[in-house]
Amino acid sequence: MQTIKELLKIGPGPSSSHTFGPMRAAQDMLASAPEAKRFDITLFGSLALTGKGHLTDEILKKTLKGKTVEIRFDWKTPQEHPNTMTITATNPDGSTLTKTYVSIGGGKIMIDGKMPQSAKDIYPHTTLDEIQAYCKKNYLRLDEYVTQIEGKEIDVYLAKIYKAMLNSVKKGLSKTGRLPGKLHLDRVAYALFESAQTCDSQADQDALLLQSYAYAASEQNASGGTVVTAPTMGSCGVLPSLVYHYTIDKQMPKKTILNGLKVAGLIGNLIQENATISGAKAGCQAEVGAACAMAAAFCASCDRMSNEQIECAAEIGLEHHLGLTCDPVMGYVMIPCIERNAVASTRAVDAARLAKYLRNVKKNRVSFDMVVKTMNLTGKKLPMELKETSLDGLAVVVMENGRYGHDPIQKEAAAAKENHLSAKPDQKQEGIQDMENQADPAASTSPASF
Ligand code: SF4
Numbered sequence: 001m002q003t004i005k006e007l008l009k010i011g012p013g014p015s016s017s018h019t020f021g022p023m024r025a026a027q028d029m030l031a032s033a034p035e036a037k038r039f040d041i042t043l044f045g046s047l048a049l050t051g052k053g054h055l056t057d058e059i060l061k062k063t064l065k066g067k068t069v070e071i072r073f074d075w076k077t078p079q080e081h082p083n084t085m086t087i088t089a090t091n092p093d094g095s096t097l098t099k100t101y102v103s104i105g106g107g108k109i110m111i112d113g114k115m116p117q118s119a120k121d122i123y124p125h126t127t128l129d130e131i132q133a134y135c136k137k138n139y140l141r142l143d144e145y146v147t148q149i150e151g152k153e154i155d156v157y158l159a160k161i162y163k164a165m166l167n168s169v170k171k172g173l174s175k176t177g178r179l180p181g182k183l184h185l186d187r188v189a190y191a192l193f194e195s196a197q198t199c200d201s202q203a204d205q206d207a208l209l210l211q212s213y214a215y216a217a218s219e220q221n222a223s224g225g226t227v228v229t230a231p232t233m234g235s236c237g238v239l240p241s242l243v244y245h246y247t248i249d250k251q252m253p254k255k256t257i258l259n260g261l262k263v264a265g266l267i268g269n270l271i272q273e274n275a276t277i278s279g280a281k282a283g284c285q286a287e288v289g290a291a292c293a294m295a296a297a298f299c300a301s302c303d304r305m306s307n308e309q310i311e312c313a314a315e316i317g318l319e320h321h322l323g324l325t326c327d328p329v330m331g332y333v334m335i336p337c338i339e340r341n342a343v344a345s346t347r348a349v350d351a352a353r354l355a356k357y358l359r360n361v362k363k364n365r366v367s368f369d370m371v372v373k374t375m376n377l378t379g380k381k382l383p384m385e386l387k388e389t390s391l392d393g394l395a396v397v398v399m400e401n402g403r404y405g406h407d408p409i410q411k412e413a414a415a416a417k418e419n420h421l422s423a424k425p426d427q428k429q430e431g432i433q434d435m436e437n438q439a440d441p442a443a444s445t446s447p448a449s450f
Pocket residue numbers: 234235279283284285287288325326327328333334336337388
């Protein structure tokens with residue numbers, strides 16, 4: 001398992017896999033072919049289907065500013081990983097260099113099938129069961145365990161993450177107006193924050209304030225602002241909302257917050273190690289579900305709960321998101337993403353509270369490791385239409401109800417899906433397998449060039 005620095009990163013929204021990862025891919029290619037004047041990029045799978053809504057094309061053009069950039073969206077040619085892209089750089093002498101990148105989630109990329117050199121495993125343990133046993137034997141809290149493995153400099157790194165999280169909420173609360181894109185959504189974080197001031201009960205006020213913070217960071221993300229992958233950008237409102245709440249409303253010391261971030265990072269790392277944090281691989285359970293588990297562990301740590309109670313909080317936070325699909329309307333990280341972050345932030349508080357008392361009255365039968373394993377298995381069984389392709393779920397129902405005009409690429413993809421679904425049952429099965437597992441030699445790509 002790698003350092004939690006690889007998990008918690010600061011970068012441009014709205015998507016760690018569809019914006020941050022492709023940006024790093026373009027930077028890598030730029031470093032590999034510094035003389036190149038032309039870059040031909042092909043986005044496959046989920047990157048092709050939701051790349052426009054996720055601003056993938058925008059970040060690629062921005063990163064390669066001053067160069068000639070051609071981008072093709074090929075959602076027909078199946079790839080092993082749904083977030084695959086190729087970049088071909090052409091040098092002034094006509095020679096070319098092509099690399100294949102896979103954006104595996106949280107901004108991490110694989111280059112030509114390999115992880116970059118910097119991504120070394122530093123943790124000797126890969127499950128929470130192993131870590132809990134080690135901590136018990138050595139009388140360590142989970143945050144102390146992280147410091148032991150990562151070294152004291154992790155505090156310096158996390159202090160930057162802390163600041164960036166607070167900023168993402170603060171900036172989001174300071175803005176009103178409309179989010180970019182075709183959904184024409186208004187920013188509502190500040191309005192919610194104002195509403196919280198007039199709530200009848202303290203409980204309502206606390207919950208609404210927290211949710212307004214989650215809206216704030218998520219709206220920053222949706223507008224391409226700077227946020228922290230926690231563990232992803234689509235889920236960047238959950239943990240930061242709690243960090244802001246514990247800092248501003250609860251006045252917790254910075255040291256307590258940093259220790260909470262270590263524990264949250266450890267939980268996110270374990271999910272990435274043993275399952276995935278990519279919505280394109282396992283649906284939203286892997287993004288907002290993982291974020292809720294991290295945030296619940298953060299609350300439990302800040303509230304000085306035991307290692308067992310922290311585990312229970314993380315397990316509850318993830319377990320009740322199992323099966324959650326990823327179906328962003330028109331591919332924008334807005335509906336259902338922003339509201340979902342807000343709901344998960346209060347769920348994290350509930351999970352930590354329940355864990356605190358539950359562990360006093362009964363022994364937990366379901367461990368955190370078990371839920372992570374279940375999430376992975378469930379993610380594999382989710383249909384690709386519900387894994388960040390915008391081909392089903394809310395993405396289809398909201399469009400069918402005529403609220404928004406159809407995006408041309410989404411429309412073409414939806415027509416292809418319709419062909420598959422209208423095939424005879426036995427053909428249908430074959431058709432779906434073809435679509436997911438095999439290259440279709442007859443498939444012609446549908447380029448959208450710039
Ligand atoms: S639905 Fe969830 S996983 Fe999908 S883009 Fe939105 S936040 Fe990310």
